[in-house]
Amino acid sequence: QIKALGPLRIWVNGTIVDDSAWHRHSTKQVLQLLLAKKNYRVSKSETIDLLWPELNADSAINKLYISVNGIRNILEPERVVRGKSRYLATNAGHIELLLKDNDVEFDVAYFENLIVQSENHTNKFEILERAIEAYTGELFSGSASEACWLQKRKELQQKYSFAVIE
Numbered sequence: 001q002i003k004a005l006g007p008l009r010i011w012v013n014g015t016i017v018d019d020s021a022w023h024r025h026s027t028k029q030v031l032q033l034l035l036a037k038k039n040y041r042v043s044k045s046e047t048i049d050l051l052w053p054e055l056n057a058d059s060a061i062n063k064l065y066i067s068v069n070g071i072r073n074i075l076e077p078e079r080v081v082r083g084k085s086r087y088l089a090t091n092a093g094h095i096e097l098l099l100k101d102n103d104v105e106f107d108v109a110y111f112e113n114l115i116v117q118s119e120n121h122t123n124k125f126e127i128l129e130r131a132i133e134a135y136t137g138e139l140f141s142g143s144a145s146e147a148c149w150l151q152k153r154k155e156l157q158q159k160y161s162f163a164v165i166e
Helices: 025-036 044-051 057-075 107-118 124-134 147-165
Strands: 009-012 041-043 088-090 094-097
Touching (some): 009 057, 025 044, 025 057, 025 094, 044 057, 044 094, 044 147, 057 088, 107 124, 124 147
Antiparallel strands (some): 041 094
């Protein structure tokens, strides 16, 4: 289960991931970037450009690989070293979170689905009430306001405002 409305919180096998599990800030940054992207997919070059533009190419690639490995270790602590990940796919050019394939509960997706469901529905106001309840805070509140997810944060705030006004 992943909650990103409010502070980022993750549960693995029913246990919340403690803040100390994030050995590097960059690991959390990459996960937040993936969660904010459409289809939870981002190119490696875009990740590097957005998160570490000041680093040279070799240092940035190394930081990206360490971060991706850190995400895998957090999401799948039982995964064998260098084993295939159920939740994170990488190829030559992209990184992708496989949330849909693994039936992961993600509060942002739930909230957005409720907003879409409310359109042209006979129980519009009931669905919007559930959306309002699901919106427990702005995206990644308490985290540094990275420009790479500010647009997603604004989109969610607008959807929430729409639900409240309706």
